[in-house]
Amino acid sequence: MSDETNSGPVLTADGRSLKKSLQRALRREKLRALMLIAPLLLFVLVTFIAPIGDMLFRSVENRIVSETLPRTVIALQDWEYESGEAPGEAVFAALAEDLREAVKAKTHTRLGTRLNYELSGMSSLFRQVGRKLRRMDPDKPWREQFLKVNKKWGDPEVWGVIQTYSSPLTAGYFLNAVDLRLTPRGVEQRPENERVYIMLFKRTILLSGLITFMTFLLGYPIAYLLSNLRMKTANILMILVLLPFWTSLLVRTSAWKVLLQQQGVINDVLVWLGLIADDQRLELINNATGTVIAMTHILLPFMILPLYSVMKTIPPSYVRAAKSLGARPFTAFRRVYFPQSIPGIGAGAILVFILAIGYYITPALVGGRSGTFISNRIAYHISVSLNWGLGAALGALLLVLVLALYALYDKIVGIDNVKLG
Amino acid sequence: MGKLPPYATLGEKVWHYAFYVICALIFFFLIFPIVVIIPLSFNALPYFTFTPEMLRLDPAGYSLEHYRDFFTNSDWQKAMWNSLAIAPMATLLSVSLGTLAAIGLSQSHVPFRGPIMAVLISPMIVPLIISAAGMYFFYSRLGLQGTYWGVVLAHAVLGIPFVIITVTATLVGFDRSLTRAAANLGAGPVRTFFRVQMPLILPGVISGALFAFITSFDEVVVVLFVGSAGQKTLPWQMFIGLRENISPTILALATILVALSILLLTTLELLRRRSERLRGLTPQ
Amino acid sequence: MKLTTTLMATSALIASSLAAGAEDMTLVSWGGAYQASQQKAYAEPYMAMHPDVNIIWDESSAEAVAKLRAMAEAGNTTWDVVDVVAADALRLCDEGLAMPIDPDTQLAPAPDGTPASEDFGDLLVSECFIPQIVYSTTFGYRTDMVGDKAPESVCAIFDTETWPGKRSLEKRPIGNMEWALICDGVADEDVYDVLATEEGQARAFAKLDTIKDNVIWWTAGADTPQLLADGEVVMGSTYNGRLFKLIVEDKQPVAMLWDAQMFDLDGWIIPANLSDERKARALDFVYFATDTQRLADQAKYISYGPARKSSAPLVGKHAELGIDMAPHMPTDPANAKHTFLFNYDFWADYRDDLDAKFQAWVSK
Incomplete structure (x- = not known):
């Protein structure tokens, strides 16, 4: 036996490198193991992991505001909460138009419910105005008519909430879950009697x-x-x-x-x-x-x-x-x-x-x-x-x-x- | 525990017997709540209360009313058939997929074994209310909510961790040279599986199947969300029995189920003895 | 393997046998004696007339709004007719989850030809709601636990000195807030004006605080009857029909406290967006089940008042016990000396607010 054969790669009986052959065997074994596991893994991913992921996504999802009040959200971009005043007539007109469509599609009460999570009183505000919208006069200024339904429409707090929650994703729910809330002024603690x-x-x-x-x-x-x-x-x-x-x-x-x-x-x-x-x-x-x-x-x-x-x-x-x-x-x-x-x-x-x-x-x-x-x-x-x-x-x-x-x-x-x- | 040695001190003796008393008390704690429902299931009144008549052992305080109700009331009968249609199918799914995967997982080289295991075990550790709510929304979207297959799939996935755990446990003690010998003797992988591997891991498979079955048979949170009236199972009907109409029929059913459980557990015990015999471990 | 094959064959067999047969119509209700009365008065006669329809019940009325919303979101509504309280019907109608009904064309007129809208009158509180019964949430008390002084006023629930022991109240603001204010000295007619203010709400919670540790909060209709039967509570609120069963059928030592009973309505809604075929079937059922005779029939099995004026004279005796049902109705003059009318508009507006506050208060 010469030295050459000893120093060369170890060969299997059919003349292939043992290392490669072992590697291939290993790969085949891995593949077989994965193939055995794959059906179940797929099954669990589809019937279990996906539903849970889907549900968890709801904790940040917040399209309802921008979908129900698209015009208002855009009109509100120029308004600043810090001004301390409710926005002007243009925003009220946008809101009136959005609400007219929302009332027809019956989505305004859900929006009210959604915003009520953040500011107590929003739900009744939207319900009232939804009932009275039909009797409002489109030729008169909207701002006054809204304020006549409920003077809260003049409160910048109300508009601040709409503005704050107009983005399609929100951290609001997570903040609520730890007794905080996102306000136009930033993150604050919830009122003492709501911290649970x-x-x-x-x-x-x-x-x-x-x-x-x-x-x-x-x-x-x-x-x-x-x-x-x-x-x-x-x-x-x-x-x-x-x-x-x-x-x-x-x-x-x-x-x-x-x-x-x-x-x-x-x-x-x-x-x-x-x-x-x-x-x-x-x-x-x-x-x-x-x-x-x-x-x-x-x-x-x-x-x-x-x-x-x-x-x-x-x-x-x-x-x-x-x-x-x-x-x-x-x-x-x-x-x-x-x-x-x-x-x-x-x-x-x-x-x-x-x-x-x-x-x-x-x-x-x-x-x-x-x-x-x-x-x-x-x-x-x-x-x-x-x-x-x-x-x-x-x-x-x-x-x-x-x-x-x-x-x-x-x-x-x-x-x-x-x-x- | 064994016997006390003759030289034990008084203190040791006292402790020895005190220990038995403590254990007896704990066993009492475990069993008493189950025993207590048996007399209540014969209550003549539709409440979960020991009436004065029952305590006096007056026959008028007892009746078979709730048993009769279980066997004649169409709601309970339908619930039983639903449970019997859902649980075996869910078990079959989780056992067949679970056993295959457990065999895969017990190979010596499995890439990403940790994460895969975590995913497969997750149905057991994720709080049920989260699973239930998630499946509810997701299955609704797929049109599976409120269907037979929706409930079967949900229950199957909940049973999977049990199958994985019990089957991998039997595979740990599995002698790999047996499959190699079979392969050497010319058996294909399928034949090797059914003739060599399967009989040896069968006890694990059966015990996993029993767990999967009971998971589905006793599951109430998920079925309340994923099911609809057509899939009302026994636990669901029991839940209604507790919440909406006070119906001790659930106690009658419970008594029947306890009897069945004892039967099942005895079967399991016998199977285990058989498995130990097969694997050459003689019971002490 | 044999085991598996057998299992597979059996479950496939059972599954297919369940699927076969008449067409299913899913009715959603509350379970218990109430659902049983609907089964006897409406479902059984209806199925006798329509052998091709198989009615199945789903006891999900308590979660009806949540489930209907999820079904609508997924576009797969599996329910056909749903029994809900009026407040839920309003909410479902507001959100477009229930179908509007025209009472005069889609519901049966009274036998004398009076149109349904007149026969139901004020009880048609929402355009989607088909009233079925008038019930009341009221109190029952243990006659053997109140000593020699039987409670006569609803304020007994706040008087733990005269009547020590636990009380059971429903775990929601509706009803409890009103009773708290009435017993805090607010006149009946001012209750909702007071409750609309922050101070008024704080006042109601302060009154409830005085008995917070003495209350077992219930969520299901069966809770209070069970607690009363066990002697766990000395008095508790629940639906009057549940108390009727407890007192008259099961002969428990319990009596009614009708004072300040809170009237409410319960009825059917049909989910929006059903296929035409299912919608037609649901409407056909509702037409049948809310006619004058059927509503009067239901009162044979349970002590709730029929929602039609024309049904009242037809209410007779209990089907099994043979007793006169009229004195057990919440609307009977002897029982209705001091009643409280539930304000739907108020609760529609303030429910979200007060629910959140109440739940936080109760968890503290």
């Missing part, structure tokens, strides 16, 4: 944290017990853990209603035991307590399952070794066992927390006034108040929070290591 969202976000995070801690407190002993029992017994007890997991959420929530209300089972038992007086029944539902109890129950399996799968891998010999070296049982547990179970706690805690902050049905049914979450507000804006932009902005903020937690989860546990049952 920061408080709701805080409450959602706080209560979810509490729920996560409660599931940890209750889940840890159970997972410990299950992982130290014989497999057969553990699996049978596991059914007790999974049964609530598989029972309809609505049913479990209504069961908690029956248990927790003032004339409910728990209060009855406490009264019967003489622990509380009949007229001192505890308020366990329609407040934050109700939400925490019911959601702890509902999310407990999500804590137990990851904890259990980690604890199963902790060899019992470590604790035994610690004990034989003279450690007291508690010390052995605290110094040897507990640290090894921390990955399970991390996994369970983040999973429970992620699920908790997005909860909607349970807080709605048992949370009353003080136990509802930001999701309930999103639902309210989507289906009752019809402020879809604000609903989307609140949703986007919540989603950012969840995705950050997910990234954390992926980093700590790795999404591949989630186990279910």
Whole structure:
């Protein structure tokens, strides 16, 4: 064998370079993997990611003003809010013409509703003028006629709002979602009695944290017990853990209603035991307590399952070794066992927390006034108040929070290591 | 837990038994709310309340009225058929696409594995109200809102993370040399899949399918948005039962479903034992 | 694989069996006893006459405006006839989401030939709205929890000293704001003038503040009856028909407090932009379902007053219980001693404003 062949590229049996051949094999393997994944990926992108993106776009979309009042928006360009006066006749004439078309297309009330999010009173302003527009005289000055309908039309504040929100994209909804608002003067805080969202976000995070801690407190002993029992017994007890997991959420929530209300089972038992007086029944539902109890129950399996799968891998010999070296049982547990179970706690805690902050049905049914979450507000804006932009902005903020937690989860546990049952 | 060693101190003994008591209490917490609905489902009055007659164990306080209602009321029957038409189809979609993708994901070289995984898992972590609202607007535009297929697609996508998670979990323990051996012996990839891989990952697939099924079968937020009257599923009907007409029929249904869940869970447990036997892990 | 094939075959079979059959017409309503009365009085006789039409119900009236708006935006309206309260009908009509109706050509005249516009009279509050019933939001209280002093005035809800315990109120400004002002000393006829001012609104909220911690806020019609049946609240507001069922049919220890009952209307609208065929079918149904006899029939099943003058003399006994329905109607003179008329124009103008303020107030 000569040196030449040794120094040259390694060849495969059919005479091609091994490196290239391996590369090709690798590429083929990658391609095959991608082909297997592609259908699902496409499916999820179309049926799930696209809808969410579409909804989130509503949080900045704001074409309604420029589409409903195109002439007014252009006419207002020359007007300055700082002048402290309402704009002149030309703008009023443009508005009258825009409104005449809007009333015909029945879009002026929606515009009023939209602008009312930013300045209280805009909705009634547009409705009134919409009703009276037909009886106005086009030959007389518009300005006076508008002011006769409602003198607020002379308020620069009204025009400032129209001008500020005339662009097709707006940060207004996001500002509203954090209790701020965009005014002609710039960003300011909302009036004190309208500031609720920061408080709701805080409450959602706080209560979810509490729920996560409660599931940890209750889940840890159970997972410990299950992982130290014989497999057969553990699996049978596991059914007790999974049964609530598989029972309809609505049913479990209504069961908690029956248990927790003032004339409910728990209060009855406490009264019967003489622990509380009949007229001192505890308020366990329609407040934050109700939400925490019911959601702890509902999310407990999500804590137990990851904890259990980690604890199963902790060899019992470590604790035994610690004990034989003279450690007291508690010390052995605290110094040897507990640290090894921390990955399970991390996994369970983040999973429970992620699920908790997005909860909607349970807080709605048992949370009353003080136990509802930001999701309930999103639902309210989507289906009752019809402020879809604000609903989307609140949703986007919540989603950012969840995705950050997910990234954390992926980093700590790795999404591949989630186990279910 | 094992047995206490004979040299255990009094404190250790007390703690040992206290621990069992604590665990028993937690199990009680887990199960009690489910047990409590069973007697209530036999309530003679249409409210979720333990009446004095029921507490006296007076037979007049009990009735099968709500069970009869479930089986004769056309709303409930239609809801059941809708659920049975939607859940299996959604399951089928998420299982077939999910299993393929899980196999792809478990190959050793997958480009962009992290981001892909994140996208596929996202239906589980995005708060339901956001998913529901998004699908509502988007599906409306595609003409899918209020149709059978709209609900099926929405439910299928919600079930996908469960399939991905359970199937990749079984593939982690999968011995790759088996497929190579099959290929060596002349089997094509399709044949290898069905004859070698499929039987081994089947428990994971089935358990993923059960999760996907229950996701659809128990889902109420998304179907309320994406569905319309023609797709009223059982949870939807239950939601109405809670909100609009106080109808303990949902408790009767819940009792039936709990019985079914126990059945399903037992099946799952048996399947798992079988899988462990197949993979050569003997239960302790 | 066998499992999958079977599953596929079964669900395909079920799906196709659901799709087959008569043509579906989707009616949207509120669920519960109310929807059941519509089913018996309108839908069943209509389907008996038209075997080719299959009526299905969607219990989405509470979200009707949101859903109709989304459907219109997508150009795919799946509902045919929608039951809404008058305030929602006004809003839908304002936004062009509901179809205008000409009562004299598109609705049945009274049996004596009086045109529908006259028969319904003032109740035609919007050109899109076809009134069906007059109902009232009023209070029920637990007779065994009020001691020996039964509440007689609506202001009992603000008197937590005489009647301690929780109250249930609807989680919206309409009704609550008016009651708060009345009980704060505002004369009935001045309520809306006061409520139109910032100070008046603050005054109403201040009055509500005094009982804020004693209120369970409800959103669905079934909430208050359930809370009363459980003894969770001592008194609560809800629709009078719900209380009728609770008191008369289920024989719960609850009594009516009719004082300052808030009259409201409920009726049908037909969504705008239906195809001609569906529009014709919807109009045909509405013509049938709002004639004099049908409206009177509905009162056999639930204690709401029919919206036509000509239906009133036809109201008889409850279909199953055989009791006279007249004394249970909100319009009965004994019940209507002190009523409060709901001002639609005011709420159309101020709803957005007050809704936002109320919701913020309630979340605090």
